[in-house]
Amino acid sequence: MYVRRSNMEDIPAMMDLYAQARVFMRENGNLNQWDENYPSRELLEKDIAFGNSYIVEDDEKNLAATFAFIKGEDPTYYGIENGAWLNHEPYGTIHRLAGNTSYHGIASGCISWCKSQIGNLRADTHEDNKIMQHLLEKNGFVRCGIIHLANGAPRIAYQFAGDSTNYQGSNEQSQQNYNQPNRSNQPMQNQNWSVREVSSGGRGFGIASMVLGIIALVLFFSFVNIPLAILSIIFGIIQLTRKAPKGWQSPGSS
Template identity: 30%
Template sequence: MTDNNVITFRKANSQDIDDIWKIIQQAIERRKKDGSTQWQNGYPNRQTIERDVEKDFAYVLLVDHQIAVYSALIINDEPAYSKIDGKWLSEGDFIVVHRVAVDNNFAGKGLVKILFEKIEEFAVSQKINSIKVDTNYDNMAMLKILESKGYTYCGEVMLADGMRKAFEKLII
């Protein structure tokens, strides 16, 4: 990445679905090559992405008008988060970050850190001061990013495909 790259964060639309699905497939393959069990059971699938777009959960980070990173942002709706083996930092409104995936052409360039900065700006714009996220125990890249961005480990949550480490960051 250079200072000349134009980075944009926006809600995804139906025209983005093919590009997003390609990025998700790349991420599934990367997780598999890393030896992870995360995303190896048919989730997320194309219908997941279509639902994200339909429900206005889908967001993309673009570099020079090309989709580089995908994420689903969901406000106040993650049933699995109601039962945590541990304790959340807050009990008010929150944004859940799910399905973060980076295009292979942009992997390793620090874009997920930029994505999380954009998500914080989005939270502020929505007057929400909590961002919650979970990840697999073996997703070292995401665990490092969450630590570097100031997320606090809160405990474990059970999702459909297994136990996840849960994190929260309060935006002040």
């Protein structure tokens, strides 16, 4: 499996996967979380433009999952009711996770990838989405309270903060309200696949390097060829650096 940032060409396949996810939700008792227009194409385009949209592909480049992963403050998390966040350290947020159910453990693999990016994570889900609640708790997230979306709709808020036992005292109210056991130390279900981050295919710096190199050759006897040649070398180095993949292996069996 390979995870990379999405691009505009991926949107049709992503929307198909989200359509399948909505059907799956309805079939499993979650009737109200996503309407037929969510997530919209405009929202996916925004996620992609800000570099927050990701897809997971198999070796044949079939779409296995998609999700938004955003580092930084989420405005809908400023207030929380009936509990408290585990901490207020910098965090990343997982939104709009949808996986092809024919790939065993794909959703947990996506969450593990997010953990590899930052060890402090938040997420929220609808009260009827029992599957997502179980998935988050299985992967060490603690139920913290209730947050409200921009439109006022309530959502159950979760946080992963590594070993959540370190925060049981500060989050005692939340733990009492929901009576949730600490599951952060439970190993993940066996994942017989690995995920490796790869480049989304951007070649901008490489092309710029080539063009500047050609111009520098044409203007060989001009005083501007030296700075152009230097820029060409710099862009070439950046492109080579950007193409280097960064790998990780999902957690082992219990």
